[in-house]
Amino acid sequence: MLAKKTLARKEAPDGGAEDRRDALGVSRLSLAVGAGERAIPLLADVTVRVGRGETVGLVGESGSGKSLTARTALGMLPRGARATGSVTVSDVDVLSAGRKTLRDLRRTRASMIFQDPRASINPVRRIGDYLTEGLRARGVPARAAAERALDLLDQVGIRDPGSAVRRFPHEFSGGMLQRVVIAGALSTEPELLLADEPTTALDVTTQAEVIALLKNMQQVHGTGMLFVTHDLDLAAAICDRIYVMYAGRIVEESVSAALFTAPAHPYTRALLEASPSVHGDKVAIKAIKGRPRALAESPSGCSFRDRCPLAGDDCAASVPAHRPHGTSLVACLHPEQVTP
Amino acid sequence: MTLTIPALRARSARRRRRRPLIVSLAVAFLVLIAVTGLLAPVLAPHSPDATSLLNSLLPPGTEGYWLGTDSTGRDVLSRIMYGARLSLLAPLGVVLLSGVLGITIGLLAARAGGWADAVISRGMDIVFAFPSLLLAMLVVAVFGPGLTAPICALAVSYTPFVGRVVRSVALQEGARPYMESYRVMGFGELWVTLRHLLPNVMPVLIAQSALAFGYALVDLASLSYLGLGVRPPDADWGSMISQARSAILQGEPWSGLLPGLVVLLTVVSVNVLGEHLGGSIGRKQSEGV
Numbered sequence: 001m002l003a004k005k006t007l008a009r010k011e012a013p014d015g016g017a018e019d020r021r022d023a024l025g026v027s028r029l030s031l032a033v034g035a036g037e038r039a040i041p042l043l044a045d046v047t048v049r050v051g052r053g054e055t056v057g058l059v060g061e062s063g064s065g066k067s068l069t070a071r072t073a074l075g076m077l078p079r080g081a082r083a084t085g086s087v088t089v090s091d092v093d094v095l096s097a098g099r100k101t102l103r104d105l106r107r108t109r110a111s112m113i114f115q116d117p118r119a120s121i122n123p124v125r126r127i128g129d130y131l132t133e134g135l136r137a138r139g140v141p142a143r144a145a146a147e148r149a150l151d152l153l154d155q156v157g158i159r160d161p162g163s164a165v166r167r168f169p170h171e172f173s174g175g176m177l178q179r180v181v182i183a184g185a186l187s188t189e190p191e192l193l194l195a196d197e198p199t200t201a202l203d204v205t206t207q208a209e210v211i212a213l214l215k216n217m218q219q220v221h222g223t224g225m226l227f228v229t230h231d232l233d234l235a236a237a238i239c240d241r242i243y244v245m246y247a248g249r250i251v252e253e254s255v256s257a258a259l260f261t262a263p264a265h266p267y268t269r270a271l272l273e274a275s276p277s278v279h280g281d282k283v284a285i286k287a288i289k290g291r292p293r294a295l296a297e298s299p300s301g302c303s304f305r306d307r308c309p310l311a312g313d314d315c316a317a318s319v320p321a322h323r324p325h326g327t328s329l330v331a332c333l334h335p336e337q338v339t340p
Numbered sequence: 341m342t343l344t345i346p347a348l349r350a351r352s353a354r355r356r357r358r359r360p361l362i363v364s365l366a367v368a369f370l371v372l373i374a375v376t377g378l379l380a381p382v383l384a385p386h387s388p389d390a391t392s393l394l395n396s397l398l399p400p401g402t403e404g405y406w407l408g409t410d411s412t413g414r415d416v417l418s419r420i421m422y423g424a425r426l427s428l429l430a431p432l433g434v435v436l437l438s439g440v441l442g443i444t445i446g447l448l449a450a451r452a453g454g455w456a457d458a459v460i461s462r463g464m465d466i467v468f469a470f471p472s473l474l475l476a477m478l479v480v481a482v483f484g485p486g487l488t489a490p491i492c493a494l495a496v497s498y499t500p501f502v503g504r505v506v507r508s509v510a511l512q513e514g515a516r517p518y519m520e521s522y523r524v525m526g527f528g529e530l531w532v533t534l535r536h537l538l539p540n541v542m543p544v545l546i547a548q549s550a551l552a553f554g555y556a557l558v559d560l561a562s563l564s565y566l567g568l569g570v571r572p573p574d575a576d577w578g579s580m581i582s583q584a585r586s587a588i589l590q591g592e593p594w595s596g597l598l599p600g601l602v603v604l605l606t607v608v609s610v611n612v613l614g615e616h617l618g619g620s621i622g623r624k625q626s627e628g629v
Contacts, residue, residue: 074524076520076523076524102526103526103527103528104526105526106523106524106525106526107525107526108526111524111525112521112524114517114520114521116517119516119517119518120517120518120520120521121518121521122518122522122536122539122540123518123540124539124540125536125539133525133527134525134526137525137526137527137531184525
């Protein structure tokens, strides 16, 4: 179903050459809050690339820093956070951008979709207001913005857009509301769409519809999408490439089709073994021992060392560099023990 | 996940629940008072300032003077009607003024956070601790009698009431994800605060304002009673009670008791209304609709 694509080696996660035409280029991003001795690291050496029109998955457990990475793309750093490395969204250097540049970036170049649509729309404003507000802020005349809103609602499959714009968020179901949010996110024709677990708050059938819509809209508008999720299967189904995050670091980057057949990092394999499958023989689900770590409390060397069945003494020495293995780039010293 | 949004809660509460009888009565009384004040020149049987020593201290029920007359023979009913104007407008002024001040300060404190919040909050505490009547008396002593000075003084001393409520609700609402989502859409802090946060603070504020209105009415009546508010011969309920002091000592309490009763009923009505507005919001909050 999914064409196997070769990995672009020149944009290696070790901070290689940066393609300026990318929708999103995060390079060697490290993030910490606090200063000096009491600084708490949140992200370390994160490199993520999303090409124009490409769908890229960012997968990991809660607290692995995947949402944080997505938010950094919009310059939404936690209070008092210091970032090093570089983040570019279609040629705009986000980390050094001023307030006005950031505002323009958010209005025109990049949009974000949140987990719970009901929580991300002001409940006392009408749907029409929600959709036109962003357009009006860009200087689109009221009448044109209203027409665009109707058009967008029609595109995302809302029946009777004319009456929908006059209704309030609570009059819509979660799935319908997420469609409205998607319409709003695409209203400004962004080059980058950040989807932060956009279907987690929806039920399964609605999820499938929303994902299909999202993919379709993305193709129509040619938008690059960073899809943040903890659902590996979902990510594999819709993404071209997948980054796996653990404890604030990217541990594996892979073409999504290859991730299932040949996981290169022990953590990726453990994740796959921990998720149930309806196909094939009955296999006992293996839970990963221990609990997910934040970057600040992870052990020296490889962060996954204390939970890894393959860990040896060498894993404690230093953080493993990313190196190619199969079709993946992996931050592990023993990928051949995972996939021979 | 369930969401609890004050505005929607208030709206659905009003639709679903039948309004209790006491609230209807309170609303009816307030409307009556407001209409009476508005149409006083048409409705009042006498001029509020027309004295007639022959007709002084008539008891209520007298032909032509249904609520009796005061010690200078002025018709109590007419004076209550005319007095409604000042007695309702002045507290309204206090509520509006303190509302604007309180919203500004409260939002500023909530959105700025950090040391700005600390400074504003402690400042509000200080004003809060200062007796409002004392402040009003000081201001009147400086600027002379009349209504403007006490209105401003009371507005200042009521500002912390509003400011604190606005701040706490704004903190609570401001932490909701939708605030973030509008910021992500590229809207500035000021825009998000005024256009998206404020509407969600309003329901609580309206309930609070109704209560403040009652307090302001009593405070202004107290000032008038002390001779610091309305200047004679203008009528307002507080000064009517004040001028009836000697009559009360003479055993003719009506000209003082009746405006007092109107003050009492108005304040109770406003409080019932405020309680109802605030209550329906609180009820929905606890149900977590």
